[in-house]
Amino acid sequence: MDNIREQLKAVGARYNKSLPHYDACIQLVSAAYRKLEDDADFAAYGRFAGKPAVDYYTFSNNFFTSRPVRPDIYISSYDELIHSIEQLSRSLENRPSRLNNEDIETSNRVVYTAVMSVACCYDLWQRGSRKTPGTFFEFLMAALLQKMLPAAVFSKHISLASLLNDTETGEGVPVDIEALESDEEEGGAASVSTDLVIGMPDRRGGVVIPLKITTRERIVQPFAHQRILNSAFGEAAYQSLLVCISETQLDEKTRSVKQVCVPGTVKLFQKYLAPIGGLYYCDIPQRYFAADMQKIIPVKSVGDFFRDLAKIMELNGQL
Amino acid sequence: MDNIREQLKAVGARYNKSLPHYDACIQLVSAAYRKLEDDADFAAYGRFAGKPAVDYYTFSNNFFTSRPVRPDIYISSYDELIHSIEQLSRSLENRPSRLNNEDIETSNRVVYTAVMSVACCYDLWQRGSRKTPGTFFEFLMAALLQKMLPAAVFSKHISLASLLNDTETGEGVPVDIEALESDEEEGGAASVSTDLVIGMPDRRGGVVIPLKITTRERIVQPFAHQRILNSAFGEAAYQSLLVCISETQLDEKTRSVKQVCVPGTVKLFQKYLAPIGGLYYCDIPQRYFAADMQKIIPVKSVGDFFRDLAKIMELNGQL
Numbered sequence: 001m002d003n004i005r006e007q008l009k010a011v012g013a014r015y016n017k018s019l020p021h022y023d024a025c026i027q028l029v030s031a032a033y034r035k036l037e038d039d040a041d042f043a044a045y046g047r048f049a050g051k052p053a054v055d056y057y058t059f060s061n062n063f064f065t066s067r068p069v070r071p072d073i074y075i076s077s078y079d080e081l082i083h084s085i086e087q088l089s090r091s092l093e094n095r096p097s098r099l100n101n102e103d104i105e106t107s108n109r110v111v112y113t114a115v116m117s118v119a120c121c122y123d124l125w126q127r128g129s130r131k132t133p134g135t136f137f138e139f140l141m142a143a144l145l146q147k148m149l150p151a152a153v154f155s156k157h158i159s160l161a162s163l164l165n166d167t168e169t170g171e172g173v174p175v176d177i178e179a180l181e182s183d184e185e186e187g188g189a190a191s192v193s194t195d196l197v198i199g200m201p202d203r204r205g206g207v208v209i210p211l212k213i214t215t216r217e218r219i220v221q222p223f224a225h226q227r228i229l230n231s232a233f234g235e236a237a238y239q240s241l242l243v244c245i246s247e248t249q250l251d252e253k254t255r256s257v258k259q260v261c262v263p264g265t266v267k268l269f270q271k272y273l274a275p276i277g278g279l280y281y282c283d284i285p286q287r288y289f290a291a292d293m294q295k296i297i298p299v300k301s302v303g304d305f306f307r308d309l310a311k312i313m314e315l316n317g318q319l
Numbered sequence: 320m321d322n323i324r325e326q327l328k329a330v331g332a333r334y335n336k337s338l339p340h341y342d343a344c345i346q347l348v349s350a351a352y353r354k355l356e357d358d359a360d361f362a363a364y365g366r367f368a369g370k371p372a373v374d375y376y377t378f379s380n381n382f383f384t385s386r387p388v389r390p391d392i393y394i395s396s397y398d399e400l401i402h403s404i405e406q407l408s409r410s411l412e413n414r415p416s417r418l419n420n421e422d423i424e425t426s427n428r429v430v431y432t433a434v435m436s437v438a439c440c441y442d443l444w445q446r447g448s449r450k451t452p453g454t455f456f457e458f459l460m461a462a463l464l465q466k467m468l469p470a471a472v473f474s475k476h477i478s479l480a481s482l483l484n485d486t487e488t489g490e491g492v493p494v495d496i497e498a499l500e501s502d503e504e505e506g507g508a509a510s511v512s513t514d515l516v517i518g519m520p521d522r523r524g525g526v527v528i529p530l531k532i533t534t535r536e537r538i539v540q541p542f543a544h545q546r547i548l549n550s551a552f553g554e555a556a557y558q559s560l561l562v563c564i565s566e567t568q569l570d571e572k573t574r575s576v577k578q579v580c581v582p583g584t585v586k587l588f589q590k591y592l593a594p595i596g597g598l599y600y601c602d603i604p605q606r607y608f609a610a611d612m613q614k615i616i617p618v619k620s621v622g623d624f625f626r627d628l629a630k631i632m633e634l635n636g637q638l
Contacts, residue, residue, distance in 0.1 A: 160583075160587060164583060164586050164587065164590075217536075217537055217540065218536055220539055223543070224539045224588070227546070228587055228591040228592065231590075231591040264479075267483050268479060268483065269547075271483075271550075272546065272547040272550040272551065273543055273546055273547065273592075
């Protein structure tokens with residue numbers, strides 16, 4: 001596990017310096033996947049009592065049980081994983097706006113397997129680091145999107161300092177939404193940081209990509225941020241695509257899995273805060289896939305996300 | 320500790336059945352306060368490097384250290400605590416809209432001491448129950464407000480079902496914001512639940528009171544909820560008063576305390592989501608008390624909260 005922790009640190013160091021970090025991500029995923037193969041059991045845990053029921057597995061060692069994993073999405077052999085990663089990488093480089101159904105399924109499974117293998121290693125062997133799997137999700141998506149959009153301008157913040165015309169914040173100092181909430185400290189600047197922002201070179205605006213492993217009460221953030229961006233830059237400037245994994249909770253008593261969903265909340269936010277462009281999941285919760293939700297907000301797979309984003313960038317002359 | 324856990328359970332049971340629970344709250348606080356006196360050390364831990372610096376103490380036993388506590392706000396003897404509780408109870412019953420400065424300071428210290436004593440017991444002897452102190456904060460505030468406003472209608476939800484005119488939610492089914500986010504499950508109803516809502520008998524609307532021990536990324540919720548309420552019922556119907564405690568974090572390495580603040584975020588939310596009526600803290604973070612914040616949102620003590628709320632209710636003919 002020391003090895004995996006070190007590799008993750010190295011990925012983060014490269015990412016923070018804006019150095020290419022795709023290869024380092026894939027090496028880390030390989031190591032995590034193999035560690036689970038070698039040192040953990042992967043077996044049925046319980047089901048989500050939906051229509052139809054959904055089976056979940058968990059990884060376990062002698063001491064701990066991992067978060068629930070969908071065996072139908074998690075890639076089941078190392079060779080297939082490596083092959084699928086290569087396929088994804090090729091299709092993102094060559095035809096991201098024309099991904100076919102097979103490409104879409106492959107990308108979805110690769111992202112799921114990559115993120116869940118790292119997350120489950122942390123569940124079993126490094127339980128103190130609760131936020132790390134989410135951080136890795138961000139690293140991985142940034143790596144894949146940089147492959148897909150080599151000319152795009154990526155950032156983590158949208159400066160909103162000009163909205164707050166008080167002297168303290170200072171013009172030009174970034175005011176950033178999520179840093180707003182997490183990193184902004186006393187006296188710090190204000191901004192709207194939303195995990196990943198892909199800018200448009202010829203105009204203000206772009207695509208905001210919040211990335212979350214389980215949303216919980218944080219589901220409100222992308223809608224609130226979109227609202228602020230609309231107020232700040234007009235409704236056409238930015239659009240948000242929310243990308244998520246694993247909206248689940250183990251119930252140890254009944255050995256079952258809950259898909260934790262708040263469809264009414266999401267509908268309210270979409271209608272009364274600000275509409276976002278889509279809700280993308282590797283493992284779409286059943287309740288979110290229903291027709292009443294789709295009427296109000298597009299709910300699709302993370303495979304679809306790559307194609308939708310590529311199309312947006314193509315429309316903006318970026319691809 | 321079994322005793323304290325049982326008492327808290329009993330308070331919750333009464334609260335959920337809408338039975339009077341003030342006496343049970345005070346008994347629990349007495350037990351928690353005395354357990355800390357008897358079984359824990361209370362000593363200086365470190366300071367927040369503000370201007371001026373702020374000293375923080377912690378409770379500790381042989382195994383654990385509690386969250387940071389402000390010794391200048393935490394009441395320092397059991398006799399003074401009991402005396403202050405009686406004073407608070409009398410002033411809330413008799414003249415809540417005319418609390419004087421001494422009443423305000425006393426109420427603030429009572430709420431702080433009561434909530435922190437229960438929270439610190441959980442920090443030292445029941446570390447698994449992370450959410451319990453926040454739940455007790457809600458119980459206690461409800462008990463005090465019921466004393467102050469015996470005729471008011473309290474609830475935990477604002478029905479928003481009519482906003483979502485889809486058949487599944489069903490008219491009359493409550494759609495509630497925080498339940499939205501926490502309790503709402505698959506297929507469940509949607510609503511805006513915001514800890515405490517005090518209704519107005521003769522019209523739709525009221526005062527929404529979100530209660531939080533540390534806000535973290537949840538600071539966005541009250542503003543987002545206010546925005547939805549404005550959309551749903553017009554801007555005059557509801558106002559939100561956010562009541563908080565303990566925006567702090569221990570730094571074990573340097574034995575210092577951080578006041579975790581996001582002033583830029585709060586300003587953005589207040590300006591671009593929806594303005595709330597005030598931000599009330601037992602232990603106001605220094606950064607939030609500054610003039611640039613006060614220009615945009617009133618930031619006051621929880622003692623002031625009681626008087627402000629009483630005045631609002633008085634204006635509405637409720638007191």
